[in-house]
Amino acid sequence: MPNNPTGRALRLLSLLQTHRFWQCGELAARLEVTERTVRRDVDRLRALGYPIDSESGKYGGYRLETGAHVPPLIVDDDEAVAIAVGLRCAAEAAIDGMEETSLRALTKIESLLPHRLRRRVSALSSNVTPLRRTADDAVIDPEALALLAAACRDREHVRFDYRRGDGGDGRRSVEPHGLVTAGRRWYLAAWDRDRGDWRTFRLDRIRSVRPTGGHFDSRVIPGGGAAALVASSLGPEPNSRAATLIVHTTFAELEGALRWFDHTLIETTPALCRVRIRDADLGRLAMAVTRIALTGPVEVVEPPELADIVRSLATHLKQDA
Known part of the structure; x- marks a missing residue:
């Protein structure tokens, strides 16, 4: 790759498309070339129409401009x-x-x-076989999901019709603070204006979301955030499964992958992270391991059945590569 200018330029573009700032020395180390070669490759990409910002000086580097029109994305x-x-x-x-x-x-x-x-x-x-929805897994209205996400972002009051667990219907006026996924369920964490307290709402029971136009100041969610509020309202999951993993990478590299899963960081060192992930379905835990493995080598400490699935999967991937 280092001696192939085209392949090297594509690899450089893949790194720049993360839209983080890369010091020139970092890029040179990743591509196993000199900083002078990195500068030449950046000039080639600019000539092809990719808008790349640069900063000079000892800690100078490059970043792909955000929000600009660029040619098709390149992925590895x-x-x-x-x-x-x-x-x-x-x-x-x-x-x-x-x-x-x-x-x-x-x-x-x-x-x-x-x-x-x-x-x-x-x-x-x-x-990997996912657990299929059962009959009571009502689907979510995507328009309601989009409206609630925007209301959380903009701190805007909303009203909606809500079907309670006992089947009764009611209308709620809330200050939405966050959306949380738990398995196949989606929940809204919100301050209920009529009850003067925090409440969680299942999105599949929400209908007719209507922003009212009023705005509110953000409140501190008790317990540590929206996810903690939802977890507290749900109580312990009797069928929840947990897996302990050792990931041979830094926490900075792993952090982005972990945000997609219910997890607890147990230990972190400069060379590895020990983490516990949870899900009600063993198949989805295996999917989580494959996603986390993109950040570094993974060892499944427990449970044994998940370790068996991952070993089988690794064998198939090695045969098919």
């Missing part, structure tokens, strides 16, 4: 597999219309993958 092998796996998981989401949309996108992505990557994605699909 691991990123392509991660996109395909993510779309397959999204097809199982309890959001109305998401299954069809995700499968259409997945079909397009898989048709563009080279044979070796299609085999890797196929190995993941054939060896």
Whole structure:
């Protein structure tokens, strides 16, 4: 790769498309070239139309401009597999219309993958079985989800109709503070204006979301945030499963992957992180391990059955690579 200018430029573009600031020395180390070569490759990308900002000086470097129109994105092998796996998981989401949309996108992505990557994605699909929705898993209105997410962001009052657990209906006026996923369920953490207290609401029971136009000041959610509030309202999950992992990477590299999963960081050192992840379904735990493995080598400490699935999956991926 270092001696192939085209391949090296594509790898450089893949790094820049994270939109983080890269010091020139960091890029040179990643690409195993000199800083002078990095500067030449940046000039090549600029000539192709990629808007790249630069900062000079001892700690100077490069960043791809945010929000600018750029040519098609470039992804590496691991990123392509991660996109395909993510779309397959999204097809199982309890959001109305998401299954069809995700499968259409997945079909397009898989048709563009080279044979070796299609085999890797196929190995993941054939060896991990998601837990299908049961009859009581009502789907979520995507428009309501979008409106509530915007209201959380903009700190805007909303009203909606809500079906309680006992089947009764009511109307709520709330200050929405955060959305939380728990397995296949989505929840809204909000300050209930009529009751003067915090409440959590299942999104599949929410209908007719209406922003009222009024705004509110953000409140401190008790217990440590929206996720903690929802966890407290749900109580312990009798069928929840936990897995302990050792990930051989820094926490800075791992942090972005962990935000997608219910997790507890047990230990972190400069060389590894010990973490516990939780889900009600063993198949989704295996999917979580594959996502986390993109950040560094993973050891499954427990449970043994998850370790067996991951070893089997690794064997198939090695054969199909």
